[in-house]
Amino acid sequence: MRVIFGRRGRRIGTFKFTGICSAVIVTALLITSIGAASTVGEGGTKETNLTVGYIPAVTGGGVAAIGDKFGWFKKAGLNIKWVPFTSGPAQAAAMAGGSLDIEYLGGPAIWTSAKGIGKIVSLSELSNRGEVVILASPDSGIKQVSDLRGKQIGYSLNGASHMLLYQSLNAAGMDFKDVKAVPMDPPTAVSAFLGGSVPVVSVFYPFAGTILEKAPNTVIVKSSAQFANSPLPGVLVASDNLIKSNPDALKKYLSVAVRAIAYRAAHRIETVNIVARFSKVPRGPLYQQYGLISWLTPAKMLRAIQSGAMAQWVRRMEELQVAMGTLDSVRPPSSFMRLDFVTKALKAYVASHPETKK
Numbered sequence: 217m218r219v220i221f222g223r224r225g226r227r228i229g230t231f232k233f234t235g236i237c238s239a240v241i242v243t244a245l246l247i248t249s250i251g252a253a254s255t256v257g258e259g260g261t262k263e264t265n266l267t268v269g270y271i272p273a274v275t276g277g278g279v280a281a282i283g284d285k286f287g288w289f290k291k292a293g294l295n296i297k298w299v300p301f302t303s304g305p306a307q308a309a310a311m312a313g314g315s316l317d318i319e320y321l322g323g324p325a326i327w328t329s330a331k332g333i334g335k336i337v338s339l340s341e342l343s344n345r346g347e348v349v350i351l352a353s354p355d356s357g358i359k360q361v362s363d364l365r366g367k368q369i370g371y372s373l374n375g376a377s378h379m380l381l382y383q384s385l386n387a388a389g390m391d392f393k394d395v396k397a398v399p400m401d402p403p404t405a406v407s408a409f410l411g412g413s414v415p416v417v418s419v420f421y422p423f424a425g426t427i428l429e430k431a432p433n434t435v436i437v438k439s440s441a442q443f444a445n446s447p448l449p450g451v452l453v454a455s456d457n458l459i460k461s462n463p464d465a466l467k468k469y470l471s472v473a474v475r476a477i478a479y480r481a482a483h484r485i486e487t488v489n490i491v492a493r494f495s496k497v498p499r500g501p502l503y504q505q506y507g508l509i510s511w512l513t514p515a516k517m518l519r520a521i522q523s524g525a526m527a528q529w530v531r532r533m534e535e536l537q538v539a540m541g542t543l544d545s546v547r548p549p550s551s552f553m554r555l556d557f558v559t560k561a562l563k564a565y566v567a568s569h570p571e572t573k574k
Contacts, residue, residue, distance in 0.1 A: 263295040264465040266458075269307040269319040272300055272495035273422050274480070274506050275341055275450050276320040278487060281494035282476040292468040300495065302402050303375050308333045308453075317458045318469060322420070323448030324379040326530055327537040329552045335459060336549075338470055338558040339517050339526050340450035340477065342510040346441030347448070348380045348420040354433040356415040361388040361438055364395050370408050370417040373399040374542050376440075376448060377418035382540050383446070384438040421508060425501025446536060447510075449529040452558075459554060471561045474514050478565065481511035514569075518562040521555055 270280040280298055283289045289296050299316065301307045304325025310316045312333045320340065321328065329336050350369075352358035358367065361384050371377040385391055400408065402423040409417045409427055416437070419427070428434055440448065452473060454466050480487045484506055492499045512520065520526045530549040537543040 263290075263293050264462065264468075265295050265297070266317045266465060266469065267297045267299060267315065268469075269299050269301050269310060269316045270495075271302065271304070271307075271320055271322075272491075272497045274487060274491050274502050275322065275343070275347075275509060276304075277491050277495050278480045279320070279340065279452070279473045279476045281491045282479050282487065283472045284494060285490045288472045288475060289469070292472050294465065294468055294472075303372050304328065305372075305374050306401070311453070311455055314455075314457070317455050318466075319453045321451050321453055322376050323450065323529070323533045324376040324537070325374070326449075326451065326533045327374065327542050329451075329453055330534055330537075330543060330547050332552070334453040334455045335552055335554040336451045336530070337454045337459075337466065337554050338452040338473060339512065339520060340452055340473075341512055342447050342449055342529070343440065343508070344444045344447035344510055345508045346439035347505060347508040348376045348418070348440040349424050350380060350384060350416065350418045350437040350439075351409065351424060351427055352416045352435040352437050353409070353412070353431070354435055356435075358416060358435060358437060361385065361390070364416060364437070365390065366395065367416055368396040368398060368414050370398050370400045370405040370414045371419070372402055372405070374537075376420045377402075377405075379448075379536055379540065380438065380440050380443070381418040383443050383536070386539075421505035422497060422501030425504040426498070428504075429498075429500050441508075446532050447529055449526060449533070451530075454554070463557070467557050467561070470558045471564070474517075474558065474561045474565045477512065477517070478514050478569070481513050514562045514565045518559065518566060521559055521562070526555075527553070 268280065270277045284296070284298070301310070304321040305328060307316060307319040307321065308325065308328035311319055319334065323343065326336070356367070358364060364385070369381065371381050381397065385394065398414065402419055405417040405419050406423050406426055408414045410430055417427070458466055488499055488502045488506055492502055527549040530553070531546060534543060534546040538546055
């Protein structure tokens with residue numbers, strides 16, 4: 217499958233992401249356990265091998281960290297190879313190349329599924345409280361979006377920080393031609409900002425939290441909370457190959473994911489500690505991120521799916537990506553979502569945990 221990533225009318229290349237392309241290619245080459253093959257685990261039990269991408273954050277890594285910590289995936293007969301990434305588009309590039317069975321995407325990266333890379337198989341959480349921010353160095357003189365004119369800004373192409381930058385410039389009557397936007401992955405953006413190479417970055421937590429901890433006088437120019445009418449739905453995506461070749465493995469994964477999502481919503485301190493150990497990232501920024509997310513219980517997830525709210529959130533992401541030029545048109549969300557497996561898992565969880573029906 218050939219997929220072109222970039223702004224409308226501008227070809228960036230096949231599976232190329234400016235600033236992270238090399239890392240994605242290297243990661244993809246290193247991942248070999250694909251196709252949900254089976255092996256024999258401890259005690260002679262049969263296990264299914266899966267390769268799953270995650271982002272070192274409470275959002276993108278919570279399910280992985282919690283399920284791994286308590287051995288829930290192992291108990292379900294799944295032997296998982298966890299592969300860390302720093303963005304959704306980077307994971308999509310790996311999945312498109314056949315190197316991932318399952319991935320986590322933040323809302324702004326859903327366009328990759330709309331372009332045919334895997335199917336959205338579950339909701340994860342909802343970001344609408346300011347998880348993505350535009351930060352300016354205190355000595356830059358930048359206080360508001362209009363001050364960004366002509367300034368160099370680091371951001372992740374086609375991801376959450378790109379969307380916030382687009383929304384902010386658009387609301388101020390500006391566009392990308394009015395600034396010097398430089399695509400870079402989140403860790404690079406953090407280093408460049410703290411090192412003084414760029415005066416402004418658009419970045420999401422926990423990366424933003426790292427900056428604010430080390431440079432507490434940093435100016436928050438804009439926050440995604442100011443665009444709460446466009447909430448960012450985090451989702452889990454499965455490859456078409458996994459859905460077709462081993463739906464049972466996917467069902468098992470999603471059953472554990474629902475359990476982990478329920479735990480994450482109810483245990484802030486424990487979740488942060490578990491994710492910090494699993495992802496090897498500081499706890500401070502993770503605590504900050506936890507407070508900026510609407511954590512959905514299984515009951516709330518089920519209602520969001522059945523009421524059509526989830527489809528509306530996904531469609532809103534598509535509409536913004538069309539405006540940004542990443543997508544040519546809006547596709548019906550149902551054409552790239554496969555929610556029957558998780559709906560069954562959610563119903564089973566809610567039925568067996570009546571105290572969680574709120």
